Every structure is written in C-alpha cells, then in structure tokens.
Amino acid sequence: GQQVMQIPQYQHVQEGEDFTTYCNSSTTLSNIQWYKQRPGGHPVFLIQLVKSGEVKKQKRLTFQFGEAKKNSSLHITATQTTDVGTYFCAAGTGGGNKLTFGTGTQLKVEL
Amino acid sequence: SQTIHQWPATLVQPVGSPLSLECTVEGTSNPNLYWYRQAAGRGLQLLFYSVGIGQISSEVPQNLSASRPQDRQFILSSKKLLLSDSGFYLCAFQTGRNTEAFFGQGTRLTVV
Numbered sequence A: 001g002q003q004v005m006q007i008p009q010y011q012h013v014q015e016g017e018d019f020t021t022y023c024n025s026s027t028t029l030s031n032i033q034w035y036k037q038r039p040g041g042h043p044v045f046l047i048q049l050v051k052s053g054e055v056k057k058q059k060r061l062t063f064q065f066g067e068a069k070k071n072s073s074l075h076i077t078a079t080q081t082t083d084v085g086t087y088f089c090a091a092g093t094g095g096g097n098k099l100t101f102g103t104g105t106q107l108k109v110e111l
Numbered sequence B: 001s002q003t004i005h006q007w008p009a010t011l012v013q014p015v016g017s018p019l020s021l022e023c024t025v026e027g028t029s030n031p032n033l034y035w036y037r038q039a040a041g042r043g044l045q046l047l048f049y050s051v052g053i054g055q056i057s058s059e060v061p062q063n064l065s066a067s068r069p070q071d072r073q074f075i076l077s078s079k080k081l082l083l084s085d086s087g088f089y090l091c092a093f094q095t096g097r098n099t100e101a102f103f104g105q106g107t108r109l110t111v112v
Helices: none
Strands: A004-007 A010-014 A019-025 A032-037 A044-049 A055-058 A061-065 A071-076 A085-093 A098-101 A105-110 B003-007 B010-013 B019-026 B032-038 B045-052 B055-058 B064-070 B073-078 B087-094 B107-111
Touching: A004 A085, A010 A019, A019 A085, A019 A105, A032 A071, A044 A055, A044 A061, A071 A085, A098 B032, A098 B045, B003 B087, B010 B019, B019 B032, B019 B087, B019 B107, B032 B073, B045 B064, B045 B073, B055 B064, B073 B087
Parallel strands: A010 A105, B010 B107
Antiparallel strands: A004 A019, A019 A071, A032 A044, A032 A085, A055 A061, A061 A071, A085 A098, A085 A105, B003 B019, B019 B073, B032 B045, B032 B087, B045 B055, B064 B073, B087 B107
C-alpha cells in the first residue's frame, strides 16, 4: 500500500544552523501537507502544496513539492529553539483519500 | 468556528479492562474523522477513518474498534486492553478531501 517515508528520523542541530527534512512517496501524490508537533502536543498544520515544482515560504521555512509529485522537502533556515519538535508530511492516499502521515523527523536544537 | 474536543487527556487502565475514548467536532458537517496512535517518539499510525455515519475503515488489525454514532462523534473502543495498547491517541477531522486536518489535544493512555 501507499507509504510515505521521511528522512532523517532524527536531527540535532546547533541554533543558527539550517535543517532539512525530506518526504518520499512510492506513488504520485495529488498534494502534500506539512505539520509540526511540539513535544507533548498535537500536530498542527503548516502548509499544503498542490502543484508540481511548487515552492512556498513561511518566514524561515521553505516548502517544496517535487516535479514528479512524489517527494517534498521542508527547509528551515537558521534554526531557533522554538523550531524544536517533530515535522510530518502527510498525503491523501487510497480510494477514500485518507490522510496518511510520513514517519516524521524529530528536530532538536541546541544552544 | 470549527473545533474538536477529545477526552480524557490522560488515562491509566489495567490490562483486560475496557476502553472508550470520545471525540466530538463542532462547526462543520459531515467531516472526515480519524483516529491515530503514536508511540513515544514515533510517527502517527492511522487506526480508523470515517467519511460518514456508520462508515468506518480499519487500517490495522488489532483489538480496537471505532464507531460513529452521530455525524460529529467518533468513538474508539476496546473490550480488553493489552499492554501494547499504551500510547498517545489522537482524533482528527477534515472538512473535505485534501483539506488540512485539525487534531484534538490527544489522550495519553497507559495500560498497566
């Protein structure tokens, strides 16, 4: 069945360093969403990408959807301690378009 | 505005006891509803999803079940809990296909 994989699983960075997480699907996606889950919290929607090759920015966060619509990335420039958490990509899969989440990337930022 | 309520926030249950977690949505009709489970430090495992009353799809064979007795109510149940059922349970809804998902606060279940 549909699988959405993310790498890396964990990432430790020093504050001010950049961070990137990658999301890969075995099939073509109609769209992809990104969520952030703070420690102890619930996932919160960040953005949705729909078009092939689409790039969207939110302050220090840059989201990209691959040309083949099978992969996506989230890049954070100059990380801050407030960026700590787990970042998930998600996509609608299957006939019912159920929302399936990637495996997540846990980001830790050290001072 | 659209809101989602999930309770309880934490729960400690003995092995073999029953379980009932409830989730309700306000401010929208006919939402897509989801139950996910998250082990500590791990990803979101889709357990059940529903596109309408009485329409439940199960993703993972297990001793859990879900029901949708009303349009905006989603219940996760078990007749006999196992130790492996411990985890963080999250309810979520979408207002339609390919829309953002809104999550409840989650229930942290510990089976002892």
